Amino acid sequence: MNSDVDTYELLKNNVVEIRFHGRGGQGAVTAATLLVAAALIEGKWGQAIPSFGAERRGAHVQAYARVAPRPLPLHSQVTRPHIVVVLDPGLLSAERDRVLLGLRENGVIVANLPSPMNINGAVLYWVDATQISRKLGLLVAGWPVVNTAMLGALAGASKIVSLNAVVEAIRQYWSARKKVAELNAEAARQAYNMIKKAVSKEVRLAAHA
Amino acid sequence: MASMAKPGHVGGEAEKTAVIPLRGNEAVAYAAKLARVQVVAAYPITPQTIIVEKIDELISKGEMDAEMIYVESEHSALSAAYGAAIGGVRAFTATSSHGLAYMYEVLWWTAASRMPLVMALVTRAIGPPWNIHVEHADLMSTRDTGWLIAMAENNQEALDLTLLMFRITEDPRVYLPGIVGLDGFILSHTVEPVEVPSQELVDELLPARRQPYVIEPGKPIAMGNIMPDEIFEQHRMDMHVSQRASIEAIREAGKAYLELTGRDYTSLVECYKCSDADYLVVGVGSWMGDAKIAADMLREKNVKTGVLRLRWIRPFPWDELRKAAEGASVVVVMDRSISFGHAGPLYLEVASSLTQDIPVVGVVAGVGGVDISYEDIARITKHAIKTVEDTGTKRIPVLWYHKGSFYPMPPGPLRQREPPITANPLL
Numbered sequence: 001m002n003s004d005v006d007t008y009e010l011l012k013n014n015v016v017e018i019r020f021h022g023r024g025g026q027g028a029v030t031a032a033t034l035l036v037a038a039a040l041i042e043g044k045w046g047q048a049i050p051s052f053g054a055e056r057r058g059a060h061v062q063a064y065a066r067v068a069p070r071p072l073p074l075h076s077q078v079t080r081p082h083i084v085v086v087l088d089p090g091l092l093s094a095e096r097d098r099v100l101l102g103l104r105e106n107g108v109i110v111a112n113l114p115s116p117m118n119i120n121g122a123v124l125y126w127v128d129a130t131q132i133s134r135k136l137g138l139l140v141a142g143w144p145v146v147n148t149a150m151l152g153a154l155a156g157a158s159k160i161v162s163l164n165a166v167v168e169a170i171r172q173y174w175s176a177r178k179k180v181a182e183l184n185a186e187a188a189r190q191a192y193n194m195i196k197k198a199v200s201k202e203v204r205l206a207a208h209a
Numbered sequence: 210m211a212s213m214a215k216p217g218h219v220g221g222e223a224e225k226t227a228v229i230p231l232r233g234n235e236a237v238a239y240a241a242k243l244a245r246v247q248v249v250a251a252y253p254i255t256p257q258t259i260i261v262e263k264i265d266e267l268i269s270k271g272e273m274d275a276e277m278i279y280v281e282s283e284h285s286a287l288s289a290a291y292g293a294a295i296g297g298v299r300a301f302t303a304t305s306s307h308g309l310a311y312m313y314e315v316l317w318w319t320a321a322s323r324m325p326l327v328m329a330l331v332t333r334a335i336g337p338p339w340n341i342h343v344e345h346a347d348l349m350s351t352r353d354t355g356w357l358i359a360m361a362e363n364n365q366e367a368l369d370l371t372l373l374m375f376r377i378t379e380d381p382r383v384y385l386p387g388i389v390g391l392d393g394f395i396l397s398h399t400v401e402p403v404e405v406p407s408q409e410l411v412d413e414l415l416p417a418r419r420q421p422y423v424i425e426p427g428k429p430i431a432m433g434n435i436m437p438d439e440i441f442e443q444h445r446m447d448m449h450v451s452q453r454a455s456i457e458a459i460r461e462a463g464k465a466y467l468e469l470t471g472r473d474y475t476s477l478v479e480c481y482k483c484s485d486a487d488y489l490v491v492g493v494g495s496w497m498g499d500a501k502i503a504a505d506m507l508r509e510k511n512v513k514t515g516v517l518r519l520r521w522i523r524p525f526p527w528d529e530l531r532k533a534a535e536g537a538s539v540v541v542v543m544d545r546s547i548s549f550g551h552a553g554p555l556y557l558e559v560a561s562s563l564t565q566d567i568p569v570v571g572v573v574a575g576v577g578g579v580d581i582s583y584e585d586i587a588r589i590t591k592h593a594i595k596t597v598e599d600t601g602t603k604r605i606p607v608l609w610y611h612k613g614s615f616y617p618m619p620p621g622p623l624r625q626r627e628p629p630i631t632a633n634p635l636l
Contacts, residue, residue, distance in 0.1 A: 006505050007501050007505045008502050008505035008508075008509065008583075009505070011502055011583075032400070033400045036230045036400050036401070036402070037230045040228065040229075040230055040402050045402060046230070046401075046402070047399060047400065047401050048230070048399065048400035049398075049399045049400075050394070050398050050399075071402075072498075072502075073362070073497075073498030073499070073501045073502065074498055074499055074502060074583070075392075075395050075396070075399070075496065075498050076496070076499050076580055076581060076582040076583065076585075077580045077582075079580075079582070
């Protein structure tokens with residue numbers, strides 16, 4: 001580590017910290033890993049951290065990621081994310097406290113939802129990733145696989161990585177399975193284009209007053 | 210840390226290096242492959258398992274030409290790797306926690322047989338109660354066995370140190386086995402960009418295997434005989450001499466690696482902003498990265514802090530430590546394990562290496578996977594400085610940092626002069 005670098009400045013101003021929420025088996029850890037690959041393709045640095053516990057299929061699981069223009073010597077856990085990505089449509093209702101825990105003021109939520117909902121103090125982006133995956137036939141054991149769609153949605157909402165980098169990362173990850181790679185890339189592409197910012201209730205109340 | 214190269218195969222230094230996202234465990238597996246390890250014997254244990262799985266995958270895909278010996282325990286895993294090494298091939302194993310405890314006897318056999326062999330140790334707490342997360346008790350328990358011990362800060366180092374360890378352990382001045390430590394989950398399961406050197410480059414780093422003797426069929430030699438006590442003692446003295454001689458071998462290997470990769474392992478320590486530091490944080494492993502951020506954070510408030518990360522624990526870097534501590538008014542040693550009834554192992558090693566006039570504070574924290582952030586380390590450093598200034602104490606063996614509070618656990622004077630800030634939750 002170069003001694004003239006101020007790592008604290010870099011951390012405060014240039015790092016995006018992300019927390020993924022999903023259910024065990026939905027691929028939150030893979031989404032975080034693909035995000036690092038996409039960041040790397042763009043010449044950035046990234047880090048993907050699985051949550052350190054006993055993960056089970058169907059349980060609420062978390063994964064973390066960091067993206068920065070330069071490498072950072074950081075290995076502690078992400079406790080104050082700038083962005084949370086919610087893979088499972090039920091989690092924002094059923095586990096809202098855990099999903100929003102530590103989210104920075106005016107932080108961003110990128111959620112897989114069939115319709116928008118109101119969340120105070122955060123900016124919500126939503127896309128129906130389940131629908132995208134179902135239409136593409138992106139199913140594993142009958143479950144729609146939404147992680148790559150949500151990665152596209154994250155890129156669309158935050159622009160921390162480009163769609164091209166996401167698609168390339170997906171192609172590299174499934175380099176031995178071209179058809180799977182293309183389906184996942186298509187899911188990412190569609191979600192990137194369909195992601196919408198939810199209009200918060202406060203705006204409507206302001207209009208009434 | 211080297212500047213980030215472009216992903217994939219990069220130009221110029223051309224075709225020599227690929228940067229790919231890897232978990233720490235995968236980085237170690239690639240290092241074993243690139244070192245042309247011929248025999249791997251290991252028993253899976255969390256969080257080491259991915260190393261064995263990845264090597265198995267590389268072998269089954271035909272990318273790695275090695276024999277995987279499946280065993281029923283860690284005692285057998287190291288015994289098999291040791292047997293292979295003695296038979297003349299480069300051998301490798303990996304374990305964690307209870308697995309290491311189970312192979313402990315064989316650690317002594319391997320080192321005292323003077324047999325080069327490399328092991329990755331993915332650090333993890335030893336139960337009970339059951340805990341799969343990071344702690345350095347397993348790593349620290351190997352200090353007296355004669356193995357060389359290096360400790361990685363990040364995934365790049367996990368790969369690089371594994372490669373370097375093969376060269377250093379097989380140096381005729383050394384002929385001892387070596388452990389490369391990496392923190393469980395924090396590195397083992399975390400994905401980071403890693404520069405993977407080409408086979409060609411690694412072949413330049415690693416000469417053909419050298420070892421003091423080979424056991425071959427038809428050429429019997431005697432092993433493990435009862436020796437006169439004086440000969441035994443000479444043998445132990447010789448191991449100690451070789452440990453000290455390994456310092457030169459480490460520096461030379463580091464120099465060769467620097468020329469090949471641009472990454473600098475010529476020193477046994479990494480000094481981050483220590484040259485003008487009034488306060489020095491000393492430690493090993495992944496959290497020393499966060500300590501660097503803490504140092505920069507403290508420097509914003511004119512608390513001139515530096516970080517001395519020990520990359521090598523055996524041999525112990527006396528000279529580097531003494532030089533870095535010159536001019537420091539407080540040295541804070543961070544331990545991720547405790548020698549019950551005394552202090553953190555690293556504190557004991559650092560305090561015994563420095564002159565009595567330099568205050569040394571031992572802080573135990575992050576035991577059993579408790580997350581320690583750069584903010585925690587900044588708070589720890591400030592508290593340690595204040596405790597020294599308030600009490601005038603030169604040696605404070607244990608301030609245990611737990612959930613944001615400090616629990617002084619010294620034998621005697623400090624407790625009388627400065628009562629604990631918060632009551633001990635255990636009492």
